[in-house]
Amino acid sequence: KEKGYETAFWGKWHLSTLEKNPNYTHPGPGEQGFDYWMGTTLNSFPAHGGPSNPKRFIKNGEPLGEVGGWYCDVIVDDAREWLKSKRNKEKPFFMYVCSHEPHTPIDPPAEYSAKYDNPWVDQLEKENKYGTVARPKKDISEYKKDYYGTVQQLDDAVGRLMQTLEEQGLAENTLVLFTSDNGPETPVTFLESGGQWEDPIRDKCFGTPGELRGMKRYPYEGGHRVPGIARLPGKIPAGSESDVLFNGCDILPTVCGLVDAPVPEGRNIDGVDAFNAFLDKTVTRQENAVWFFPHHGDTWYMMPQVSMREGKYSLIGWLPQRDPDVQTLDQWLANNDPVRFELYDLELDPGQGNDIADKYPETVATMAKKMTVLWREMRDEGLAGKKK
Structure with missing residues (x-):
């Protein structure tokens, strides 16, 4: 304007x-x-x-x-x-x-x-x-x-x-x-x-x-x-x-x-x-693109919560399983990081049917650290806004 x-x-x-x-x-x-x-x-x-x-x-x-x-x-x-x-x-x-x-x-x-x-x-x-x-x-x-x-x-x-x-x-x-x-x-x-x-x-x-x-x-x-x-x-x-x-x-x-x-x-x-x-030209990013959806993590929702893109790779992350009798959704989100991961090469496997995490453990470890940082920033900003 x-x-x-x-x-x-x-x-x-x-x-x-x-x-x-x-x-x-x-x-x-x-x-x-x-x-x-x-x-x-x-x-x-x-x-x-x-x-x-x-x-x-x-x-x-x-x-x-x-x-x-x-x-x-x-x-x-x-x-x-x-x-x-x-x-x-x-x-x-x-x-x-x-x-x-x-x-x-x-x-x-x-x-x-x-x-x-x-x-x-x-x-x-x-x-x-x-x-x-x-x-x-x-x-x-x-x-x-x-x-x-x-x-x-x-x-x-x-x-x-x-x-x-x-x-x-x-x-x-x-x-x-x-x-x-x-x-x-x-x-x-x-x-x-x-x-x-x-x-x-x-x-x-x-x-x-x-x-x-x-x-x-x-x-x-x-x-x-x-x-x-x-x-x-x-x-x-x-x-x-x-x-x-x-x-x-x-x-x-x-x-x-x-x-x-x-x-x-x-x-x-x-x-x-x-x-x-x-x-169709290169785009430079300072941070990786990340997506999140808060599946609750209890026995009914066992699909992942976080994904992150880096080049041709997609890293998929799970938060630990939530016990709804012990933790509310907010408590679970506020106190947990991704603990389990899958890795996919989207150039070779756009349908994400072949998890290569075991084949490339160093790539998983490096990307997992970046995912955790981005997840914490996103999580903490959201929780701070909710408190306001």
């Missing part, structure tokens, strides 16, 4: 509640710097049964009541209107458009589902690997058409947004990033103990990470390596591909670099200016 940008946000706001409450106040999009916003909080959406006719949208602090249509269409249509008539056309702009689709609950218009009720989709289901995660024991095949239909519905919505950029003469000078926040949802949570925890709302989840291992909540590659598309005509060659790591926390410093704005000081900035990744 100090560089003259107008800012706007639409969709899923996953940082706080937006509804006014006399008992507490959370900084919403306006307090975080957005000039214009229209959104819902995470927990306000599933309670109303589906993405159609959402009831809890708030725009610039004012509740809208029920809004007709489907979630992705509602936010994209409002974003298109903002581009056409509500923004200051003398200023550059930053837009953040965050759809619930294809998050659960999944319920696309019938005309979208009907397109995928056919033998071709049936064959796709036979070929999909689902990150080596076990599928439900019950038959959920009738729902796959809804998932594929939802994906096309989102694709069409994004297409309309891109069309508006073209119509407004903005497409050639706008960086567009399209990505996801995590790997695909699983219809069930597979438990190492051999059981499955089922949640019917997930029965329509048919996203797959292909050959990658793990899905949402897994620190394996399938949990955090997600689709990423970057478009900037004249700067990023059309149709090009890159194998260079670009992490979600790189977005802020990368955008700062593009608009010649200083990266904010006085806070932890985990990412780097990684625009070179879009050009």
Whole structure:
């Protein structure tokens, strides 16, 4: 904004509640710097049964009541209107458009589902690997058409947004990033103990990470390596591909670099200016990229909690098993470091099926020390923030 940008946000706001409450106040999009916003909080959406006719949208602090249509269409249509008539056309702009689709609950218009009720989709289901995660024991095949239909519905919505950029003469000078926040949802949570925890709302989840291992909540590659598309005509060659790591926390410093704005000081900035990744060029990092998901460590959750990338290697780490009768989750996190490790060569084994930790003990030891340092910094910062 100090560089003259107008800012706007639409969709899923996953940082706080937006509804006014006399008992507490959370900084919403306006307090975080957005000039214009229209959104819902995470927990306000599933309670109303589906993405159609959402009831809890708030725009610039004012509740809208029920809004007709489907979630992705509602936010994209409002974003298109903002581009056409509500923004200051003398200023550059930053837009953040965050759809619930294809998050659960999944319920696309019938005309979208009907397109995928056919033998071709049936064959796709036979070929999909689902990150080596076990599928439900019950038959959920009738729902796959809804998932594929939802994906096309989102694709069409994004297409309309891109069309508006073209119509407004903005497409050639706008960086567009399209990505996801995590790997695909699983219809069930597979438990190492051999059981499955089922949640019917997930029965329509048919996203797959292909050959990658793990899905949402897994620190394996399938949990955090997600689709990423970057478009900037004249700067990023059309149709090009890159194998260079670009992490979600790189977005802020990368955008700062593009608009010649200083990266904010006085806070932890985990990412780097990684625009070179879009050009398939080397990105220099001072620290390794690290991912964490707090599986509780008791007998029901025996999958790993931490992963770290260094060059071609991925190190997977486990915290010690938690006894829920002795330690709360916070106590367990605050007092433990990773104690068990797996190592994978992602160039040779992107599906992480061949653990080479025993073959390269010195590499594991060196990377484990770095993982522990990063884990402690992340853990302690989070716990300090919670105390505040």
